[in-house]
Amino acid sequence: MRQPTLPHVLRPKWHTALQRLREERSRGGSGKLLILTVVGLTFWGAVFGVLYRTLGYFSRVEDLGPYLGGKLLGLMLLSFMTILILSNIITALSSFFLAKDLDLLVSAPVDGLRLYLAKLLETLVHSSWMVALMAVPTLSAYGVVYHGGPLFALWVPVTIAPLLVLPAVLGYAVTLTLVNVFPARRTRDLLSIVALGAAGVLILLFRLVRPEQLARPEGFRNLLDFITVLRTPTSPFLPSEWAADAIMGFLQGRIDPLPVALLWTTAGAFVTLGALLHQALFAHGFTRAQEGAERFVRGVVWRATVGTLLRPLPVARREFVLKDIKLFFRDTTQWSQLILLAVLVVVYLFNIKALPLFQGERVPFFYVTLVSFLNLGLSGFVLASIAARFIFPAVSLEGRQMWLLRSSPLDLRALLWSKYWVGTVPLLGLALMLTGLTNLLLRASPFMVLVSLVTITALTLAISAMALGFGALYPQFETENAAQIPTSFGGLLFMMATVVLLAVVIVILAGPVYAYLRAAQAGDAVAVDGTMITAFALAAAVCATATVVPLRVGLRRMEQFEF
């Protein structure tokens, strides 16, 4: 029997992608495209700029320059590969075992090899596009600094492509093995915890070794040792090291075919071994993937604790809040993100503690006040990112069940109210903890502590409302994975709007804080005058508007939802 070609098997995927692109274009118009382009280019520009400066600095260091550049490239490619392996493991689980098109493909007379190659390509594209995009400004900076010329643009894809294939095969192999041991749904839970835990530990380790100390001259005790370490590759068996060698070799004018040959032959061997593993294990794994998680849950604890606490609320609101909390903590892909959140908080506090403010004799009153004040903006941004991840998707996640909510006499205000407070209460707790602890670490004055705590409370209420409002304005009802929702266009707009809010509030409050600083440094009492009161009132009004308006707009939008 004639087998369908690989492009034929993949056709529904790219047709869907093209159609989605067309729909996006018609929905958002050119404004949306413009915003996305500007944000994308700014990001690329920033990455390129930072690396361009760093490499420029390296290239001016005699003898060591190329080694430093090569070492940095090797490290970056190694981290790309690590991220890719983690991401491919999770993506392979969806595309090979849980995707909706599998029933059709597995029941059709498509041979195993085609299915494997099609799904491998799908996994590769889904998990690598972001890293590939990141590689563009990174490698462009290398090309420009080391004068790679136009041929470098052709050389890079030849070197990088096999580096994307290897993690895809490796990720699939790990997933395939796991699925043969655990049911797929249980594997998904397990993987999300392991992946996020690993990412969290990596971030923590990276921060806690305090890489900034390497930049200090007193850190280099033995220059010769340092050069020796730089000259030896991290490991001759690491494909990322081969790719770095190939790229740096090209940039230094000596094209060595060996690393590229190694990359391509290894990628070929991996794809072949992956195919053999697929033939041997896929059928069994796929069958196991159909098994449910078989989890009996009583839910008594939630009713006894949160349910009792919420007793004074009307029944519909109480049940809604309870339902949202249960869904969050029973979905491993949701709560496991708290691991990263905890890491983020620790790193944040560690950074504040590591600030070199208290090294001199003099009490650095000015800097402490300044950092404490600017910290409002930074922690506001952290809170906005958390709101984007946890509160922004709240409305979208109701999509499939909206038939129930809309056909019942539930007032949409109650729904929005529940969503708002379920998100806001923990966010506010975190905000107060972050601000309180940072002020404590900074030994800020009572005035600054008060200003910080009140402002961050008002900002949190507004950020939460904006997340919910923007989430209702730009819902993603078709996306089942909550983690993907914040990366949508609406999520981007929400983040931009929050940055504007933070900037406005900080600019308004800069006046009173400056007045306080001047008075304190002159040893005078702080004068609470009309200007100060007006500034505080204005900041409060801005936050109140940013709270009420998004909720109202969101409610109006929700009333127009159709399913």
Added chain:
Amino acid sequence: MIRLENLTKLYGSFVAVDDLTLHVPRGALYGFLGPNGAGKTTTLRMIAGILRPSQGRVLIGGDDVQAAPLAAKQRLGFIPDRPFVYEKLTGVEFLRFVAGLYGQEGELVERRIAELLEVFELTSWKDELLEAYSHGMRQKLIISSALIHRPECIVVDEPMVGLDPKGARLLKDILGEFVRRGGTVLMSTHTLEVAEAMCDRVAIIQHGRIVAQGTIAELRTQTAAGSASLEELFLRLTGGTVGRELAAVLGEEPPA
């Protein structure tokens, strides 16, 4: 009990439901029939308040679904064709949640949940997450959820899909008993035997418009169909034919 007045639904330039007027009296089991894409589901979702009509209105027990949604929806139980539920809730939790949406709680609700689970043979599954339920079990749970607040009328879209014969029979009995006790049911179905056996009256919809309505006997008279079955009436009214070019579709007979 359910009154649709000049109901219209447009999707861009496409007319999904076209100036539809229908009255389902209290205590009737009304069948809503039509070919695929005729506008049945759109109409039922407008009645349930999920879709907003482009024109016209829906009244449930005299309350306008758009103008007084809470009062209208309080009287209604809606059973959709696709049973999307919260996967991470258990059966009991889902029913308790739905009861809460209708403002009901307490001992009476708990007892009713237990009764409904018992009737639909879901008691042994009550503490299991819904992600483990089969399609039919989810359908049974959704039917239970539509009954939990003791509605005055039920709007049900393709009720038999996914149910086993026992479940289908149970649903027929429940809907029959519900109507006998004064409840009202508007049911869309493709299973014409079910419609013929259960419905007091039927409406046949095509291209968003009602092409015929009445009792089966009235429809036979309208179409001069003699003693034709509902299936034949349906095909006659909606312009389909039975077995058209079957040979072309199925190909040659396989060799013996």
